[in-house]
Amino acid sequence: MTSNPIKNSVSNSTNSTKSNYHHGDLHQQLLNKATLMIEEGGIEGLSLRKLATRVGVSRTASYHYFKDKNDLLCAIAENGYKLRIKTALMNLNNDSLSAREQFHFFVHDYVRFAYENQELYELMFGRAIWKQQNSTQALRDVAYPCFQYQLELTKNWQQNGLIKSDENTLRLAQVIWGTVHGIAKLLIDGIYTHTSQVEEICDSAIALFTNMAPSDVVLKVDLDS
Amino acid sequence: MTSNPIKNSVSNSTNSTKSNYHHGDLHQQLLNKATLMIEEGGIEGLSLRKLATRVGVSRTASYHYFKDKNDLLCAIAENGYKLRIKTALMNLNNDSLSAREQFHFFVHDYVRFAYENQELYELMFGRAIWKQQNSTQALRDVAYPCFQYQLELTKNWQQNGLIKSDENTLRLAQVIWGTVHGIAKLLIDGIYTHTSQVEEICDSAIALFTNMAPSDVVLKVDLDS
DNA sequence: TTGTTAAACTTGACGCTGTCAAGTTGAAAG
DNA sequence: CTTTCAACTTGACAGCGTCAAGTTTAACAA
Missing domain, CATH: 1.10.10 (Arc Repressor Mutant, subunit A)
Incomplete structure (x- = not known):
């Protein structure tokens, strides 16, 4: 026996001998x-x-x-939120970013995350888990800070004069979230007819919220990683 | 036999005699x-x-x-679109409405329709039908004009100087749709934590898009029917 | 009036699903 | 070497969508 005994006992699901414990x-x-x-x-x-x-x-x-299927789904979603927070913090908590750049990144990054993890996103923010109080406590503990973070970002954008400051911050954050969520959902559920132009739709949303001329919106930053 | 023979044969599902054809x-x-x-x-x-x-x-x-379950779902959604168009036209195609009032009505009416017909809305604009090309031709024929109508409205709002006119109309319409769709979804899927303040969220969205002071947004029109 | 036809509806069957209860395995502790 | 107990399996049940084949019945033709 040269290999790890634990790994060995785990492997070989096609084994006909009944050593699958x-x-x-x-x-x-x-x-x-x-x-x-x-x-x-x-x-x-x-x-x-x-x-x-x-x-x-x-x-x-x-x-x-896992208690049941719902419990498994919650655990998967939980990992999804951890992944989301990790990537968001990595991309947005950069002091060299201006508020404008940060907002631009946030919108595009949010929609891209949803697009690149379509089913995971549906699970994280979809009806399956949230509609009938199906969420576990562990999931809620990871999910709520995720929105709190978005609220912090919104406050920052307001303080930097990027978006309307005479408006309730919580309401603004909810609207912005609604917008990126809505764009993401229409995109990944196949309802937008021209999916190739989502980047443009995001830019239009940014322009609307920040009240900038369209030409100012497209930054010279390469989003491809 | 005094009653209608057809109606009679239809009725009485608890009938123990086997006349259920x-x-x-x-x-x-x-x-x-x-x-x-x-x-x-x-x-x-x-x-x-x-x-x-x-x-x-x-x-x-x-x-x-119905060919299968999907076919039935499409038929239900089809009726949903007809209902949506009927109520939207009834509420918005009123010449006495200003562009501002019309926009205000549109946003609140859209979200309210979604809230009052939650499952129907999920069916009409959700993944079940659209995600894997499951839509029937009949459904598509009713659904597309629904967005075309929203595009017309957006053009009108632009022409009346209510929202940015230096922005591509199609993109703007897609953003506005995304926003109301996102707000509606976060609401009916139980993700917003304070659902009672959706009216305020809608008002904030209106304020953001139309660049009006918050005090101008709330109209003196009673939305309750 | 009787016979035929075809649409409307039923019955049987198949494989799939989540989940519970009860049984088996095997590593680790006494 | 025995006991214990978590880890895993097997059996069973009700529910699901759907296909194939059978039955009913209204409507029409002779």
């Missing part, structure tokens, strides 16, 4: 595979049975780590 | 009952089997009028 990182494996499956086949396409088969365990194995 | 308006009955069930228990809560039971027919009876 994991005793390993099944929790994490389920989460990872489920996140992957969701991005591939949508939230509706994820079934606990298919997930179990793909991870190489029996159909009800996941019930030892 | 409808030969009536089952198509319309299915549509009506399904629309009702969706608004009660959500899109996910609607099953063809429960629908059939409630209408008083066998589980597969609906397949004679």
Whole structure:
């Protein structure tokens, strides 16, 4: 035996001998595979049975780590919020950015995050979790600071004279969130007819909110990473 | 036999004698009952089997009028668009309205329609139908004019100097739609934490787009019907 | 009046789903 | 070496959408 005994016991789901008792990182494996499956086949396409088969365990194995399907979805969304906050802080908490640049980044970055993680975004901000009080406490603890952060940003944009300062900050933040959320949803749900022009739509939104001439809006910053 | 023979054959789903062959308006009955069930228990809560039971027919009876579940959902959404256009035209195509009043009405009316027909709205503008090219031709024929109408309104608001006229009309219309859609979705999906202040959020959106002082925004028009 | 036809509706069956209860496995602790 | 208990499996159930094949019945033709 040269290989790690734990890893060895985990591997080989096609093994015909019945040594499939994991005793390993099944929790994490389920989460990872489920996140992957969701991005591939949508939230509706994820079934606990298919997930179990793909991870190489029996159909009800996941019930030892997640109370039910909703609990698993909440855990996936939770990771999504952590990812979102991490990337947002990385892109926006840069002192060399002007308020204008920061706002521009925020809008484009928000919509891009949603587009690049369509099913994850739907899970994070969609009806499946929030509509009928389905969210777990752990999820709420990660999700709320995410909006609080957006509120902070809005306050900053107001203080820098970028957007109307004679308007309630909370309301403004809600409107701005509504706008980027709405654009993202119309985009990823396939309702906008010309999806290639989303960047332009974002720029128009920025122009409307900041009351700048259209020519001022497009920055010379390369957004491609 | 005093009653209408057709109506008679339709009625009495609890009848123990096996005279449940409808030969009536089952198509319309299915549509009506399904629309009702969706608004009660959500899109996910609607099953063809429960629908059939409630209408008083066998589980597969609906397949004679709708190709599959998706086809039924499209038909319901189609009716939703017709309702939306009817109410929008009724409320907004009033010559006595100023551009400002019309814009104010549009925003509040849009969000209210979504709120009062939550599940129908989700069906009309949600992923279930649009995401994977699931829409029927009949649905598309009703849905597209709905956005065209919003484009016309936007052009009008621009011409009346209410919103920026140096911006591409199509882009502006897409942004405005995105905003009201986003506000509506965050509201009905239960993501906004204080749902009672949606009217204020709408007013803030109006203020942002029209560049008016907040005090100018709230009109003295009673929106309650 | 009787026979035919075709549309309207039903029954049976299949594979899929989430989930509960009860049984099995196997590593680790005594 | 035995006990214990978490980890995992198997069996079962009700529900779902949908297809194929069968039954009912209104309407029309002879």
